[in-house]
Amino acid sequence: MSELKMEKKHFLSGDEAVAYAVKLCKPDVIAAYPITPQTVIVEKISEFVAAKEMDCQYLHVESEHSAMAASMGASLMGSRTFTATSSQGLLYMCEMLHYVSGSRFPIVMVNANRTVAAPWNIYGDHRDSLSQRDSGWIQIYVENAQEALDATIQAYKIAENSCVSLPVMVNLDGFVLTHTYELVDIPNQEMVDEFLPSFTTTNKLDFNNPKSLCFSASPEWQTEFRYQQYEAMEAAKKIINKADEEFGKIFGRYYGGMIEEYRCADADYALVAMGSVAGTTRLVVDKLREEGKKVGLVKLRSYRPFPKEYFQKLGRRVKAVGVIDRDISFGYEGAVYSDVKGALFHPGAQVKTINFIAGLSGRDITKEYLTEMYQKLEAIDKGQNIAEVQFTGLRWT
Amino acid sequence: MAVSIKNLPDQELFYGHKACQGCGGAIVARLALKVLGERTCIVLPASCISSVTTIYPQMSFLVNSLTSSFPATGAVLSGMAAACKAQGLKDVTVLGFAGDGGTIDIGLQALSGAVERGDDFIYICYDNEAYMNTGVQRSGLTPYGAWTTTTPTNNNAVGEKKFKKNLFEIMMAHRIPYCATASVAYPNDLLNKLAKAKEIQGPKVLHVQAPCPTGWGHGPEKTVEIGKLAVRTGLWYLAEYENGQVTINTNPKEFKPVKDYFSKQKRFRHLTEEDFRIIEEHRDTEWKILRNYLGKDE
Amino acid sequence: MKPKVVREYKFPQTKEEMPFGPGSEAGVLIDVNSGWRTLMPIIDYGKCNKCLICWIFCPDGVISKENPQLEIDYDYCKGCGICAYECPKKAIAMVKEGEKVE
Ligand SMILES: Cc1ncc(C[n+]2csc(CCOP(=O)(O)OP(=O)(O)O)c2C)c(N)n1
Numbered sequence: 084m085s086e087l088k089m090e091k092k093h094f095l096s097g098d099e100a101v102a103y104a105v106k107l108c109k110p111d112v113i114a115a116y117p118i119t120p121q122t123v124i125v126e127k128i129s130e131f132v133a134a135k136e137m138d139c140q141y142l143h144v145e146s147e148h149s150a151m152a153a154s155m156g157a158s159l160m161g162s163r164t165f166t167a168t169s170s171q172g173l174l175y176m177c178e179m180l181h182y183v184s185g186s187r188f189p190i191v192m193v194n195a196n197r198t199v200a201a202p203w204n205i206y207g208d209h210r211d212s213l214s215q216r217d218s219g220w221i222q223i224y225v226e227n228a229q230e231a232l233d234a235t236i237q238a239y240k241i242a243e244n245s246c247v248s249l250p251v252m253v254n255l256d257g258f259v260l261t262h263t264y265e266l267v268d269i270p271n272q273e274m275v276d277e278f279l280p281s282f283t284t285t286n287k288l289d290f291n292n293p294k295s296l297c298f299s300a301s302p303e304w305q306t307e308f309r310y311q312q313y314e315a316m317e318a319a320k321k322i323i324n325k326a327d328e329e330f331g332k333i334f335g336r337y338y339g340g341m342i343e344e345y346r347c348a349d350a351d352y353a354l355v356a357m358g359s360v361a362g363t364t365r366l367v368v369d370k371l372r373e374e375g376k377k378v379g380l381v382k383l384r385s386y387r388p389f390p391k392e393y394f395q396k397l398g399r400r401v402k403a404v405g406v407i408d409r410d411i412s413f414g415y416e417g418a419v420y421s422d423v424k425g426a427l428f429h430p431g432a433q434v435k436t437i438n439f440i441a442g443l444s445g446r447d448i449t450k451e452y453l454t455e456m457y458q459k460l461e462a463i464d465k466g467q468n469i470a471e472v473q474f475t476g477l478r479w480t
Numbered sequence: 481m482a483v484s485i486k487n488l489p490d491q492e493l494f495y496g497h498k499a500c501q502g503c504g505g506a507i508v509a510r511l512a513l514k515v516l517g518e519r520t521c522i523v524l525p526a527s528c529i530s531s532v533t534t535i536y537p538q539m540s541f542l543v544n545s546l547t548s549s550f551p552a553t554g555a556v557l558s559g560m561a562a563a564c565k566a567q568g569l570k571d572v573t574v575l576g577f578a579g580d581g582g583t584i585d586i587g588l589q590a591l592s593g594a595v596e597r598g599d600d601f602i603y604i605c606y607d608n609e610a611y612m613n614t615g616v617q618r619s620g621l622t623p624y625g626a627w628t629t630t631t632p633t634n635n636n637a638v639g640e641k642k643f644k645k646n647l648f649e650i651m652m653a654h655r656i657p658y659c660a661t662a663s664v665a666y667p668n669d670l671l672n673k674l675a676k677a678k679e680i681q682g683p684k685v686l687h688v689q690a691p692c693p694t695g696w697g698h699g700p701e702k703t704v705e706i707g708k709l710a711v712r713t714g715l716w717y718l719a720e721y722e723n724g725q726v727t728i729n730t731n732p733k734e735f736k737p738v739k740d741y742f743s744k745q746k747r748f749r750h751l752t753e754e755d756f757r758i759i760e761e762h763r764d765t766e767w768k769i770l771r772n773y774l775g776k777d778e
Numbered sequence: 779m780k781p782k783v784v785r786e787y788k789f790p791q792t793k794e795e796m797p798f799g800p801g802s803e804a805g806v807l808i809d810v811n812s813g814w815r816t817l818m819p820i821i822d823y824g825k826c827n828k829c830l831i832c833w834i835f836c837p838d839g840v841i842s843k844e845n846p847q848l849e850i851d852y853d854y855c856k857g858c859g860i861c862a863y864e865c866p867k868k869a870i871a872m873v874k875e876g877e878k879v880e
Pocket residue numbers: 505526527528529550551578579580581582583608609610611612613614619
C-alpha cells in the first residue's frame with residue numbers, strides 16, 4: 084500500500100474532483116457548454132488547458148447539442164473526448180445522445196444532476212438523466228466527490244472496452260456534490276496511466292480503407308443493430324464490475340461495481356438509493372442498527388445497465404424494499420422504482436415494496452425522512468396498508 | 481495549379497447513388513470530391529444526398545463518410561477538425577455537405593459557432609431551395625413565389641412569400657477566411673472555388689445552387705440550363721469573399737427577363753406579372769448591395 | 779477507381795458477420811441503376827470532339843474519359859439526358875431503352 088501514499092489529499096468540490104479526473108485521463112478533445120451546477124468542471128479544465136497542464140483541443144461550442152456533436156466528430160476520428168452538462172443542457176443534446184450510442188462511440192460525459200424546468204430550478208434531482216434512460220448510455224451515479232473522480236476515470240475504462248464501446252454518463256448530484264468540498268485523493272498520473280491505456284478503437288474513420296460510418300439501416304436490419312447495442316450493454320455489466328476491481332487493486336478504493344450493499348447481509352428492510360443520499364442513508368442505517376432494526380442500504384451505482392440479477396436475488400432475501408426516486412414518471416411512479424420492482428418480483432419472491440419520491444429539485448432528504456422510510460417498510464411488512472407511491476415531506480397528506 | 485475540366489481526375493469518388501435523374505446536388509458532390517480528393521472525410525446531415533448514398537449495405541461514397549444528424553454539421557466538423565489537430569493529421573480535408581434547410585435553418589447555429597471558432601473545414605451548402613428529402617417543404621432558402629407543399633399555391637396564393645436569406649452575407653459578417661457562391665451550371669468557377677477553399681486555412685463556406693428536377697418541376701436534362709438561367713436573369717450570383725474583399729465572378733451588364741427562368745419550372749407556374757415585378761425589384765436591390773461591397777477599401 | 783460492385787452481396791448470416799455498429803467499408807454497391815432508364819445516351823464518336831462537357835455535368839459520373847473514346851457505364855447511367863442536352867456537337871442521342879441502335 085505504500086504507493087497509495089503517493090496520492091495527494093486535496094480539499095475539492097465534486098466539480099473540481101471531476102476536472103482533476105479528466106486531466107488525468109488526457110482526452111484529446113473537449114467540447115462543452117456552461118450550465119449550473121456543472122460549470123465549475125469546464126472552468127477548471129479551461130484553467131488546466133490555459134496553464135498548459137493539459138494538452139488538448141478545447142472547443143468553445145455554442146450549445147450542448149454542438150458539444151455532443153463535436154465530441155462525436157472527435158471520437159469518430161479516434162480521439163478521446165470529454166464533455167459535461169446538466170439538466171436543460173442534457174435535454175438540449177438529447178438527439179445526439181442517441182446518435183452517439185447508436186453509433187457506438189465511447190464518449191464520456193459528466194452530468195451534474197439538476198431538475199428540469201418548469202418550474203425553473205437549478206437544484207438537484209435525477210429527472211434530467213432519468214429522462215434519458217433509454218438513450219443507450221451507460222449511467223453511473225456517485226455518492227461523493229471522491230467517487231465522482233474515481234468513477235470518471237473508470238468511465239473511460241468501461242466505455243473504451245472493445246466489448247462495450249458505448250458512451251458513459253457519470254452522474255453527480257447538483258450542489259450537494261458539485262459544490263460541496265471534501266477531502267479528495269488525487270491519484271498520480273503513473274497510476275492512472277497504468278489503469279487506463281491510451282485510446283484505441285476500430286470504430287473510426289480510416290484513410291487506408293475508407294469507411295461509411297453511422298449509415299442508415301432499413302427495417303430489415305435495424306433490429307440486428309439494436310441487438311448489438313443490447314448485447315454491448317449486457318457485456319458492460321461485467322466490465323463495470325471488473326473495472327471497479329482493477330481500480331481497487333491499484334488505488335485501494337472499491338465501490339462494488341454496479342451495486343454497493345451496506346449492512347444488507349441479514350437485513351429485513353432495504354432502501355435502494357442512487358447518488359449522494361446514499362451517504363446520509365448509511366448514517367441512518369447505523370443508528371437503526373444500534374436500535375436493533377435489521378435495516379440495510381442498496382446503493383445503485385449503475386442504473387443502465389441495470390443489475391437485474393442482483394435484485395432478483397435480493398427479492399428472496401428481504402421482507403420489504405423501499406426505493407428512493409429523485410424523480411417521478413407522471414402517470415405511473417418513480418422510474419427507478421419501476422425497474423427495481425420489475426426485477427424483485429419473480430416466482431418465489433414475497434417481498435413488499437414502497438416508492439419514496441424524495442429530494443425533488445434539491446429538497447433535502449433528511450435523516451428523519453429516511454428513518455420514516457424504514458418505519459414504513461416495517462409497517463407494510465407487518466400488514467399495514469400504505470399507499471405505494473409516497474411523496475416524502477409533502478406539505479399535506 | 482488551377483484546376484480545369486481537362487486535368488481533373490477521371491476517378492469517381494461518388495458513384496452508384498440513388499439521387500433522382502438529373503440531380504443538381506449530385507453534380508456538386510461529385511465535383512467537390514474530384515477536387516478535394518481521396519483524403520476527404522465528408523459529413524452528411526439528413527438530406528437528399530445522405531439518404532441516397534448511405535443505406536446499408538449500399539455505400540456510394542468512396543471516401544470516409546459520416547451520415548450525421550440534421551442540425552449538427554458545423555459542430556461535427558469542429559470536432560473532427562480538432563481531432564485532426566490533436567493527432568497532427570495535416571493532409572486531411574474535413575468537408576460538410578448539407579442542404580439548404582440543414583444550413584440556413586436548423587444548422588445555422590452550429591455553422592455559425594464553427595466558423596466563429598475558426599476551425600479548419602470546408603462546408604458546402606447545396607441549395608435546392610427546399611426540404612426535398614422530406615417531400616418539398618419550404619426552407620429559409622426557398623425563393624419568393626415558389627410553390628412547395630407547405631407554401632401551396634391554390635386559391636391564388638403566391639407560394640413562398642419571403643425572399644431567400646443571404647448565406648453569403650451571413651458568412652461575410654463572420655469575417656470568414658473564405659466564402660463563395662457558385663452554381664452547378666458553372667463548373668469551372670465551382671472547381672476553382674473548391675481548389676481555393678482546399679488551400680485556405682480555417683473555415684470555408686460554399687453556397688452552391690443545385691437545381692432539383694423533382695422539386696422544381698423541370699425535365700432532368702434541363703438541370704444545367706436552369707442553373708445558367710438563374711445566373712443570367714440575375715436571380716443567382718456568383719461571388720467570392722476572401723481577405724475581406726468581395727469579387728463578383730459574373731457581373732452581367734443587363735439581365736435576361738426573369739420570366740425566362742420561371743417559365744421553365746412548375747413551381748413558379750402560378751406567378752403573375754405583378755410577381756415578376758416584385759421579384760425584379762428585389763433582385764436589383766440585392767445586386768446593388770452586392771456591388772456596393774466592391775472596392776470598398778479603395 | 780470505381781466502387782466495389784458486389785453483384786451477389788452476401789448479407790451477414792451470423793452475429794459474427796455483422797458490421798460493428800452502423801459502419802462499413804466505403805464504396806460498396808450491390809445493385810445497378812440501369813432500371814431507372816427509359817432513354818439511353820448513345821455517343822456518336824464521329825461527332826464527338828471530347829470537349830468533356832457531358833463528362834463534367836453527368837450527375838452520376840458514369841462517363842469515363844480515360845480512353846481515347848468516352849465510355850458510358852450503362853449499369854449506372856440513369857438516362858437523365860443532361861449529357862445529350864448540353865453537348866455542343868449534338869453528338870449524343872437519347873434513344874428509347876431497348877430499341878436497336880446501329
Ligand atoms: C432534428 C430533425 N428535424 C427534422 C428532420 C427531418 N428532415 C430530414 S431531412 C429534412 C430536410 C432536408 O432539407 P435540406 O437540408 O434542404 O436538404 P435536401 O433534402 O433538400 O437535400 C428534414 C426536415 C430531421 N432529420 N431531424
